[in-house]
Amino acid sequence: MALSGQDLWLQEPLPSYKQPQRREQDPEIYSQVKANLLNVVAKGYIKPGTVTSLTSYFAVPKGPTDIRMVYDSTKSGLNSAIWVPSFSLPTTDTLTNMLDGNSWMSDLNMGEQFLNFPLDPKVQPLCGIDVRPYLGAKGQNSAHWMRWTRCMMGLRSSPFAAIKGTHIAEEAVFGDRHSSTNPFRWTSVRLNLPSMNCYDPALPWVSKLRSDGPLAAGVPRFVDDLRPVGQSEEDCWQASHTLATRYSFLGLQIAARKIRPPSQQPGAWSGAFVSALADGVGVSCGQEKWDKAKRILDDLHSQLLESTSLAYKDLEQKRGFLVH
Numbered sequence: 001m002a003l004s005g006q007d008l009w010l011q012e013p014l015p016s017y018k019q020p021q022r023r024e025q026d027p028e029i030y031s032q033v034k035a036n037l038l039n040v041v042a043k044g045y046i047k048p049g050t051v052t053s054l055t056s057y058f059a060v061p062k063g064p065t066d067i068r069m070v071y072d073s074t075k076s077g078l079n080s081a082i083w084v085p086s087f088s089l090p091t092t093d094t095l096t097n098m099l100d101g102n103s104w105m106s107d108l109n110m111g112e113q114f115l116n117f118p119l120d121p122k123v124q125p126l127c128g129i130d131v132r133p134y135l136g137a138k139g140q141n142s143a144h145w146m147r148w149t150r151c152m153m154g155l156r157s158s159p160f161a162a163i164k165g166t167h168i169a170e171e172a173v174f175g176d177r178h179s180s181t182n183p184f185r186w187t188s189v190r191l192n193l194p195s196m197n198c199y200d201p202a203l204p205w206v207s208k209l210r211s212d213g214p215l216a217a218g219v220p221r222f223v224d225d226l227r228p229v230g231q232s233e234e235d236c237w238q239a240s241h242t243l244a245t246r247y248s249f250l251g252l253q254i255a256a257r258k259i260r261p262p263s264q265q266p267g268a269w270s271g272a273f274v275s276a277l278a279d280g281v282g283v284s285c286g287q288e289k290w291d292k293a294k295r296i297l298d299d300l301h302s303q304l305l306e307s308t309s310l311a312y313k314d315l316e317q318k319r320g321f322l323v324h
Contacts, residue, residue, distance in 0.1 A: 002168060002250075005118035006161050009083040015053040015126060017076035023133035024059060032067045033059050034134040041135070044149065045115050051128030051145040053078065055154070071129075071154040078126050079156040087160060090220045092272040096281050097204040098218040098229045103276040104236040106228050107260035107267070108243060110166075111253035113224035114151040114158040117165040123157075124149055163223065166252070173246040183230065183238040186216035202280040219243060222270045236262035 001007075024030040040046050055076050059067040073079045099105075110116070119127065124147050132144035151158040175182045186208040192198075193205055208216040214231040217239040221227075228243055230236035240262070244254045260266060264276040268286055275282045285293075 002165060003118070005120040005123075006164060008120040008123055008157050008161070010123070011081050011083055013077075014081050015077035017053045017055075017078075019054065019056070021054075021056060021130035021133055022058075029059050029067060030134070033057075033069065036067075036069045037131055037134050040115075041131075041146070043115075045152075046129060046131075046146045047149050049147045049149075050125045051147050052125045054128040054130055054145070055148075055152075057129065069153075071152050073127070073152070073155045076126075081126075082123070082156045084157050084160045087163065089163075090222050090270060092270055092274065092283055094220045095227060095229070095269060095274055096283065097207065098215065098220065099274070099276055099281045100203060100215055101276055101278055101280055102231055103215065103281075104230050104233050104262040104264055105266045105269075105274070105276070106236050106240045106262045107258070107269070108226040108228060108240060109255045109258035110224040110226065110247070111255035113166075113253075114153055114155075114162045116252045117151045117162050119149055119151050119155075119161075120157075127152060127155065159223070166221065169247065169250050169252060172250065173243060175242075175246075183217045183235060183242050184219075185210060187211040220269075225269060227266075227269050230262070233262045 024033055037046075053076055055078060056072045058070055058072070060070055062068040095105075127148040128145050129148065130144065131146055136144040148155075151161050174184045177184065177186050179185055188209050188211075190207050190209050191205070192200055192203045192207070208218070210216050217228070217230045217235055219226050219228045219239065226243060228236055228239040230239045240259070244256075244259075247254055265273075267273070271285065271289060273284045273286065275284075
């Protein structure tokens with residue numbers, strides 16, 4: 001599955017979209033789109049092959065001088081033909097369940113996560129891409145079609161396939177839990193449930209423990225954002241190093257430029273700031289998220305006041321009618 005691509009579920013009718021790709025008129029944007037296409041072709045993400053249906057692509061601004069490429073599988077009807085099961089994602093509780101006041105956290109980021117995983121071969125002919133406006137020979141009028149061989153951005157199944165593929169990789173990455181040299185080793189599970197006489201609200205409900213007592217190292221992962229956790233700065237470094245090297249060995253990219261060193265008060269993860277403090281684990285949100293929540297509450301409050309005022313006016317009118 002990891003080598004050739006996960007089997008996806010297709011529903012009839014299958015698309016047959018063959019609309020030629022539009023060429024960017026702005027010379028600067030044109031050159032940036034061409035460079036992006038050359039990059040994905042050079043990496044083997046797009047290759048020549050049989051194409052039965054095309055997908056489209058376009059550029060959107062990213063800052064004052066850069067662009068972001070958007071690859072669209074909806075317009076062709078491909079996303080409607082793919083069925084994908086629902087799946088859960090980690091939350092802040094997933095992280096806090098691995099922490100206590102002694103924990104350290106770092107950050108790793110998987111590069112081009114979707115593109116790390118091969119695309120199902122039977123779906124590849126439906127993921128064609130017309131590169132003629134940018135990579136076709138000068139004066140050539142016939143369409144120059146290639147196809148995606150990796151889980152492309154904009155494809156409905158890519159998040160599911162990439163996350164499932166990463167979970168499979170983790171079976172090798174986490175290694176033997178009984179090995180004394182494994183930073184992810186653990187020997188027992190501790191239950192700390194509210195119904196217990198020994199319940200401690202500062203500790204997670206369920207946690208894995210090492211043989212020498214501390215919490216085991218772990219790594220919650222929100223799509224491509226990994227947060228290695230350890231019981232000391234050194235343990236956290238060892239967990240991060242093990243993750244990065246073993247993922248790389250399996251062919252999954254780790255963006256080294258985005259690595260952040262261990263800290264007990266790291267940056268945001270999954271929309272929250274989690275800190276390991278002397279008196280326990282603390283969770284807070286960023287200012288932007290807090291301001292957004294306040295705006296939503298203010299809007300709800302205004303709507304409530306307006307609806308209450310209208311209700312009172314309606315009640316007074318009914319009372320007046322009854323008195324009359």
